[in-house]
Amino acid sequence: EAGVAQSPRYKIIEKRQSVAFWCNPISGHATLYWYQQILGQGPKLLIQFQNNGVVDDSQLPKDRFSAERLKGVDSTLKIQPAKLEDSAVYLCASSTYRGFSYEQYFGPGTRLTVT
C-alpha cells in the first residue's frame, strides 16, 4: 500500500511571499489532516477534513493560511503571506478505522524555511 505523498519536500521563501503544499493521502482514507511541526516540538493540528468537508480548523491562522480538499482526495495547504514564524515542517496525514481506533498515517512532510 502506497503511503501518504507530499510535495515539495523542501521550500525556501522570503517573508511576505506565498507558498503551497500538496498532499495525496492513502487511497480510501476519508480523513485528512494537516499539521505544523516547529523544530523541537510535537506536531500541532492545523485542519482536519472528512472527505471534502472541514471538520476542525480551530487552530488554522485563517488570515494567512488556507486549505482545500477538492473531490475528497488530494489536498493543498497555502500560506499567503508567509512570516518568519511559519518556518516549520508541514505534515499531512490520513486515517482509517482499524477496529480499535483511527490510525493516522503521516507523510514525510514539507520543510519550509522563511527568510
Place this chain on the structure above:
Amino acid sequence: GESVGLHLPTLSVQEGDNSIINCAYSNSASDYFIWYKQESGKGPQFIIDIRSNMDKRQGQRVTVLLNKTVKHLSLQIAATQPGDSAVYFCAENGGTGFQKLVFGTGTRLLVSP
C-alpha cells in the same frame, strides 16, 4: 488548556537494554492515548495506542502503561535496538474522540551498540 509533556528530553541506552519513556498529560478528559516514533526526516509513525479503560497494552516489543490516577503514560521498549533510535511522542485526544490529537514535545531515544 491541554498540554502533554515528557519528563526527559533525551534518553540514552545500550543495545539490548529495556527502555522506558515517560509522558505526563494534564487533560483529565483525555480517554485515548497514542505513542508515535519519528525518525529524522520522516513523519511520525504509529507505535501503539491505549484507551482509558485499559491500564496496559502490549505490542511487538513495546508495552504502553496508563496510570489515570496520576495522569501518566509510559512506553516500554524491550531489547532496544539501534533502529529504535528516534524521537518518541505521546499524544492524547482531550476526550474529543479518536481523531483530534494533542502531541507532546517528544523524547529523543539514543541507542548505542
